[in-house]
Amino acid sequence: xxxxxxxxxxxxxxxxxxxxxxxxxxxxxxxxxxxxxxxxxxxxxxxxxxxxxxxxxxxxxxxxxxxxxxxxxxxxxxxxxxxxxxxxxxxxxxxxxxxxxxxxxxxxxxxxxxxxxxxxxxxxxxxxxxxxxxxxxxxxxxxxxxxxxxxxxxxxxxxxxxxxxxxxxxxxxxxxxxxxxxxxxxxxxxxxxxxxxxxxxxxxxxxxxxxxxxxxxxxxxxxxxxxxxxxxxxxxxxxxxxxxxxxxxxxxxxxxxxxxxxxxxxxxxxxxxxxxxxxxxxxxxxxxxxxxxxxxxxxxxxxxxxxxxxxxxxxxxxxxxxxxxxxxxxxxxxxxxxxxxxxxxxxxxxxxxxxxxxxxxxxxxxxxxxxxxxxxxxxxxxxxxxxxxxxxxxxx
Amino acid sequence: xxxxxxxxxxxxxxxxxxxxxxxxxxxxxxxxxxxxxxxxxxxxxxxxxxxxxxxxxxxxxxxxxxxxxxxxxxxxxxxxxxxxxxxxxxxxxxxxxxxxxxxxxxxxxxxxxxxxxxxxxxxxxxxxxxxxxxxxxxxxxxxxxxxxxxxxxxxxxxxxxxxxxxxxxxxxxxxxxxxxxxxxxxxxxxxxxxxxxxxxxxxxxxxxxxxxxxxxxxxxxxxxxxxxxxxxxxxxxxxxxxxxxxxxxxxxxxxxxxxxxxxxxxxxxxxxxxxxxxxxxxxxxxxxxxxxxxxxxxxxxxxxxxxxxxxxxxxxxxxxxxxxxxxxxxxxxxxxxxxxxxxxxxxxxxxxxxxxxxxxxxxxxxxxxxxxxxxxxxxxxxxxxxxxxxxxxxxx
Numbered sequence: 001x002x003x004x005x006x007x008x009x010x011x012x013x014x015x016x017x018x019x020x021x022x023x024x025x026x027x028x029x030x031x032x033x034x035x036x037x038x039x040x041x042x043x044x045x046x047x048x049x050x051x052x053x054x055x056x057x058x059x060x061x062x063x064x065x066x067x068x069x070x071x072x073x074x075x076x077x078x079x080x081x082x083x084x085x086x087x088x089x090x091x092x093x094x095x096x097x098x099x100x101x102x103x104x105x106x107x108x109x110x111x112x113x114x115x116x117x118x119x120x121x122x123x124x125x126x127x128x129x130x131x132x133x134x135x136x137x138x139x140x141x142x143x144x145x146x147x148x149x150x151x152x153x154x155x156x157x158x159x160x161x162x163x164x165x166x167x168x169x170x171x172x173x174x175x176x177x178x179x180x181x182x183x184x185x186x187x188x189x190x191x192x193x194x195x196x197x198x199x200x201x202x203x204x205x206x207x208x209x210x211x212x213x214x215x216x217x218x219x220x221x222x223x224x225x226x227x228x229x230x231x232x233x234x235x236x237x238x239x240x241x242x243x244x245x246x247x248x249x250x251x252x253x254x255x256x257x258x259x260x261x262x263x264x265x266x267x268x269x270x271x272x273x274x275x276x277x278x279x280x281x282x283x284x285x286x287x288x289x290x291x292x293x294x295x296x297x298x299x300x301x302x303x304x305x306x307x308x309x310x311x312x313x314x315x316x317x318x319x320x321x322x323x324x325x326x327x328x329x330x331x332x333x334x335x336x337x338x339x340x341x342x343x344x345x346x347x348x349x350x351x352x353x354x355x356x357x358x359x360x361x362x363x364x365x366x367x368x369x370x371x372x373x374x375x376x377x378x379x380x381x382x383x384x385x386x387x388x389x390x391x392x393x394x395x396x
Numbered sequence: 397x398x399x400x401x402x403x404x405x406x407x408x409x410x411x412x413x414x415x416x417x418x419x420x421x422x423x424x425x426x427x428x429x430x431x432x433x434x435x436x437x438x439x440x441x442x443x444x445x446x447x448x449x450x451x452x453x454x455x456x457x458x459x460x461x462x463x464x465x466x467x468x469x470x471x472x473x474x475x476x477x478x479x480x481x482x483x484x485x486x487x488x489x490x491x492x493x494x495x496x497x498x499x500x501x502x503x504x505x506x507x508x509x510x511x512x513x514x515x516x517x518x519x520x521x522x523x524x525x526x527x528x529x530x531x532x533x534x535x536x537x538x539x540x541x542x543x544x545x546x547x548x549x550x551x552x553x554x555x556x557x558x559x560x561x562x563x564x565x566x567x568x569x570x571x572x573x574x575x576x577x578x579x580x581x582x583x584x585x586x587x588x589x590x591x592x593x594x595x596x597x598x599x600x601x602x603x604x605x606x607x608x609x610x611x612x613x614x615x616x617x618x619x620x621x622x623x624x625x626x627x628x629x630x631x632x633x634x635x636x637x638x639x640x641x642x643x644x645x646x647x648x649x650x651x652x653x654x655x656x657x658x659x660x661x662x663x664x665x666x667x668x669x670x671x672x673x674x675x676x677x678x679x680x681x682x683x684x685x686x687x688x689x690x691x692x693x694x695x696x697x698x699x700x701x702x703x704x705x706x707x708x709x710x711x712x713x714x715x716x717x718x719x720x721x722x723x724x725x726x727x728x729x730x731x732x733x734x735x736x737x738x739x740x741x742x743x744x745x746x747x748x749x750x751x752x753x754x755x756x757x758x759x760x761x762x763x764x765x766x767x768x769x770x771x772x773x774x775x776x777x778x779x780x781x782x783x784x785x786x787x788x789x790x791x792x
Contacts, residue, residue: 135706159621161547200724210453312535
């Protein structure tokens with residue numbers, strides 16, 4: 001066993017912005033990589049929305065990184081990037097397709113400068129093809145990828161998933177693609193152009209709806225909180241006396257356990273509810289039976305009863321509840337950090353747990369350009385005079 | 397450059413079931429790993445729901461794998477697993493926490509048998525902590541992780557995201573964790589226990605709602621298709637004359653472009669809509685202005701106009717539309733396969749694109765136990781007699 005974290009010694013040039021790119025490089029930083037966040041002089045877009053260039057999302061996704069500024073629109077800035085790329089292992093960007101190529105610092109140029117470099121690009125629709133140049137945001141990819149078509153009430157409009165799920169699916173796929181290329185490089189010695197299109201990362205998550213379409217030939221409709229193909233019951237979100245609780249009966253044992261928990265032994269052996277198929281055919285009745293029970297109890301009481309009885313159930317929790325979750329705090333997934341600009345905040349660690357690996361101590365998200373001196377000086381070897389000249393010229 | 401795909405030579409023992417585990421190992425198979433799907437004699441749970449043990453999700457997530465059966469409840473079965481683990485690089489399972497330990501074939505035992513083995517486990521809440529033993533399904537984790545609390549209409553109930561988003565976030569994080577451990581192993585020679593808890597994989601995707609809570613101290617409510625913090629406009633799903641379209645104005649340039657596309661030059665310089673803050677303060681008016689335009693056009697017309705004008709927009713598409721998407725078919729993400737049990741179906745390739753790497757030709761998802769002879773015989777070295785004896789005894 002080594003005392004070093006898994007990505008110790010790996011240097012990442014991080015042009016990630018907003019959520020997609022920064023999530024990938026945050027995971028790399030938490031695994032011990034040397035992540036250098038590179039921003040335009042005014043900061044990346046997420047900074048510009050935030051007072052003082054800091055916000056909770058900035059702090060969550062840019063912990064354990066160092067930050068420099070670089071003006072890619074200046075020739076000197078591009079020369080600096082090429083010089084940095086020669087010393088780096090990974091470059092990541094989630095600009096619109098073609099941006100880096102038009103600036104003259106795309107994959108071809110950087111690969112020629114450093115054949116070991118892995119260049120990762122995250123986009124909405126990909127860097128080739130007829131839809132390549134459509135503007136892509138989390139909301140629009142949720143629309144075009146089918147997510148909205150199956151989210152929401154049957155009689156309501158198509159609905160987005162509230163969290164920015166597409167950006168984060170893109171980000172974790174970027175991380176996965178980079179790690180695949182890093183692993184391959186240990187055998188070949190050569191880097192790759194790694195490409196992730198957000199649209200493609202969410203395709204498989206529609207599998208249940210695709211199966212329904214394949215079997216019936218009918219385009220799946222929205223089913224509210226019911227299962228996508230309407231073949232499971234109970235499967236819904238039920239009213240508690242203080243909120244809501246999700247219950248998902250998967251096996252016959254779950255159903256028998258639920259009857260016990262509800263005190264409805266009278267329904268054991270009832271032919272209307274005997275099998276999953278029977279229950280799905282009586283979905284409204286089933287929902288009424290379950291609601292008659294849940295409505296009398298608090299959501300945490302139902303959760304506790306369901307846990308005891310081995311029934312898949314969970315309370316619907318809000319943002320305040322998840323940020324203070326004792327389980328995630330106890331496991332070290334969440335911790336309180338004193339952030340120099342934001343004060344005491346709750347920040348996540350990496351959900352990628354390699355047991356026994358060395359941990360990286362948390363450091364707060366840096367200010368824009370906070371590490372110009374150490375990166376351009378100590379790491380790249382520029383003199384103090386060169387650095388201040390470039391600063392004066394607006395290169396950094 | 398090598399002619400081999402990136403994971404050539406890596407052997408995976410795949411106990412993945414339903415969606416989470418199989419997605420991780422599907423990506424490994426598409427990257428060239430030798431993935432051996434190991435199922436109980438009756439098949440994994442997703443098989444049991446499907447006629448003939450095949451369905452579109454089975455075909456999507458188990459392409460390019462080989463399948464064997466193994467009865468872990470028999471002593472001979474467990475001995476077989478330990479023998480296989482000695483020849484494998486990765487074992488993945490997404491059973492409930494502790495199942496493999498109780499059977500006597502958990503991390504400790506297999507690590508002792510083969511210190512190079514990477515053992516990856518995917519669960520809902522993790523393998524430690526107070527919530528560890530709660531039953532976890534995609535629906536229940538969507539409840540407990542806060543997703544439902546911010547999905548749906550402001551005056552409606554908490555709503556799930558329609559796709560099984562948690563299972564797939566778990567799956568891609570499992571892949572990412574395994575690749576991190578494989579990369580680390582090239583330096584250390586030793587495998588790791590890799591752990592992913594689905595609950596933790598979706599935490600960061602709530603960042604926008606967390607920021608809103610941090611700034612205001614108010615628990616974020618559901619906002620329908622509006623932006624989580626209600627600070628952007630236009631940001632919504634709008635009615636077209638044949639469906640819906642999502643529009644997300646991010647920059648002032650987008651807004652100016654949209655005014656042009658809508659033929660509403662009269663609103664340029666209107667003080668009510670000058671800045672994003674102004675527009676967010678007049679959200680209902682903004683939505684009415686945009687709807688007056690979108691309602692007159694088809695969703696693809698609006699998409700085309702928005703693309704020309706460089707505005708982030710997209711049609712809300714259904715399952716049939718995404719499965720036949722010419723862009724994804726053109727890019728090779730989707731392809732038609734003649735499946736021996738299912739007929740001609742559309743299947744995905746990996747969204748992890750390593751340009752220039754050798755491709756893996758698609759092979760259809762195998763039947764339960766289809767490769768018992770070749771895996772137990774050719775790979776593990778059992779005789780034909782031993783294999784038929786184990787089959788007769790219900791071990792395989």
